[in-house]
Amino acid sequence: MTKIYLAGPDVFLPDAVDVGRRKVALCARHGLIGLYPLENAVDRAANDASLQIFRGNEAMMIEADAIIANLTPFRGPGADAGTVYELGYMAGRGKLCVGYSNDPSSYADRVREFTRVNSRDGRLVDASGLTVENFGLTDNLMMIHALDLHGCALMTPRQAPADIWHDLVAFESCVRMVAERIASAPARASS
Amino acid sequence: MTKIYLAGPDVFLPDAVDVGRRKVALCARHGLIGLYPLENAVDRAANDASLQIFRGNEAMMIEADAIIANLTPFRGPGADAGTVYELGYMAGRGKLCVGYSNDPSSYADRVREFTRVNSRDGRLVDASGLTVENFGLTDNLMMIHALDLHGCALMTPRQAPADIWHDLVAFESCVRMVAERIASAPARASS
Numbered sequence: 001m002t003k004i005y006l007a008g009p010d011v012f013l014p015d016a017v018d019v020g021r022r023k024v025a026l027c028a029r030h031g032l033i034g035l036y037p038l039e040n041a042v043d044r045a046a047n048d049a050s051l052q053i054f055r056g057n058e059a060m061m062i063e064a065d066a067i068i069a070n071l072t073p074f075r076g077p078g079a080d081a082g083t084v085y086e087l088g089y090m091a092g093r094g095k096l097c098v099g100y101s102n103d104p105s106s107y108a109d110r111v112r113e114f115t116r117v118n119s120r121d122g123r124l125v126d127a128s129g130l131t132v133e134n135f136g137l138t139d140n141l142m143m144i145h146a147l148d149l150h151g152c153a154l155m156t157p158r159q160a161p162a163d164i165w166h167d168l169v170a171f172e173s174c175v176r177m178v179a180e181r182i183a184s185a186p187a188r189a190s191s
Numbered sequence: 192m193t194k195i196y197l198a199g200p201d202v203f204l205p206d207a208v209d210v211g212r213r214k215v216a217l218c219a220r221h222g223l224i225g226l227y228p229l230e231n232a233v234d235r236a237a238n239d240a241s242l243q244i245f246r247g248n249e250a251m252m253i254e255a256d257a258i259i260a261n262l263t264p265f266r267g268p269g270a271d272a273g274t275v276y277e278l279g280y281m282a283g284r285g286k287l288c289v290g291y292s293n294d295p296s297s298y299a300d301r302v303r304e305f306t307r308v309n310s311r312d313g314r315l316v317d318a319s320g321l322t323v324e325n326f327g328l329t330d331n332l333m334m335i336h337a338l339d340l341h342g343c344a345l346m347t348p349r350q351a352p353a354d355i356w357h358d359l360v361a362f363e364s365c366v367r368m369v370a371e372r373i374a375s376a377p378a379r380a381s382s
Binding site for chain 1: 281
C-alpha cells in the first residue's frame with residue numbers, strides 16, 4: 001500500500017498529535033498510509049534528541065512513496081525550512097511531490113507585510129537591499145516548480161481559511177491527487 | 192574535475208554577479224569548478240522565466256558533485272527556502288552536502304528577535320502558539336543534521352562578520368573541506 005510522508009510545521013502545533021491523527025485518517029479514507037513524523041519514537045530528553053528526530057524523519061522519507069508538504073507560510077513570508085528541506089529530499093529521490101498552502105497570496109505581497117519594500121531598476125527589493133522574487137508565485141520558485149514538475153501544482157484555497165493551521169481541505173485535495181496518481185500508474189494498477 | 196553547486200540567496204544581492212565571480216574564483220583556487228545559478232541563460236522577460244530558472248538550477252545540481260549552501264538567515268529567523276530546497280535535493284541524490292552561515296547565533300535566539308516568545312510546559316512557543324525548536328542549533332534540525340550526516344558540520348564564524356552577505360571566509364572553509372574530501376576519496380584519488 002502506498003505510503004505518504006506528511007511533512008509540515010504541523011508538528012509544532014500545540015495539538016500536533018491530534019492534527020497528525022486527522023491527517024493519517026484522511027489518508028486511510030483514500031486507501032493510503034500516512035507517515036507522520038511525530039510517530040517516530042524519540043527520547044526528547046536525550047542529548048542527541050535532534051539527531052534522533054532527523055534519523056527518524058529520514059527513514060520515514062526513504063520508506064515513503066510520496067510526500068504531501070504543508071507549505072503554509074510559517075514564522076515569516078515563506079514556508080517552514082524543515083518542510084522545504086524534506087520536499088527537496090523527496091524530489092531528489094524521484095518521489096511523487098505534492099503540496100499545499102492555506103495562504104493563497106503571492107510571495108511578494110507577503111514580503112511586503114514583513115519588511116519595507118522598495119523598487120530598484122524596476123525590481124522589488126527588501127529593506128536589506130536584496131531582490132524580492134516577484135513572479136506572482138505563492139512562494140520561492142524552487143518549491144513551486146518542483147511541485148509542477150515532480151508531482152502536481154501547489155494546492156491552495158481561493159481564500160485563506162479562518163484557521164490556517166487546522167483546515168485540512170487543501171490537504172485532502174492533495175491526498176485525493178496522490179490516490180488518483182497511484183491508481184492510474186500502470187506499474188501499480190496491475191499489482 | 193569536481194563541480195560544486197553554489198546555492199544561496201547571494202543571487203538576490205544587488206551585486207549578485209560579482210559575488211558569484213568571487214565564489215567561482217575561490218573554488219578554482221582550490222582546484223574545483225563552482226557552478227553559480229545566475230550563469231544559467233534565462234530570458235527574464237519571458238512568461239515562463241521562473242520555470243526556466245528552475246530547470247537551469249536543477250540541471251546544474253544534477254551535473255554537480257557537491258553543494259555548498261549559504262544558510263545565512265534570510266528575510267526571517269532562518270535560511271532561504273530556495274537554498275534549503277536545493278540542499279534537500281542534493282542530499283536526496285546522495286551528493287556531498289556542505290554549508291555555512293555567517294550568523295552563529297542559535298535559531299531560538301533569532302526567533303526571539305522576530306516575534307514574541309513564551310514558554311508552555313517548559314517549551315518555547317512563538318506568538319502564534321507554535322513550538323520553537325530549541326536544541327541550541329543554528330537552524331532547523333533537518334538542515335543542520337543533513338550536513339552532519341551527508342557532508343560535514345555547518346561552518347560558522349565565531350562572530351558574525353561586519354558584512355554577512357559579502358564575507359566569504361566561512362564559504363572558503365567549505366571550499367577547502369570539499370577539496371580535502373575529494374582528494375581523500377579513494378575512487379577519485381586513483382583517477
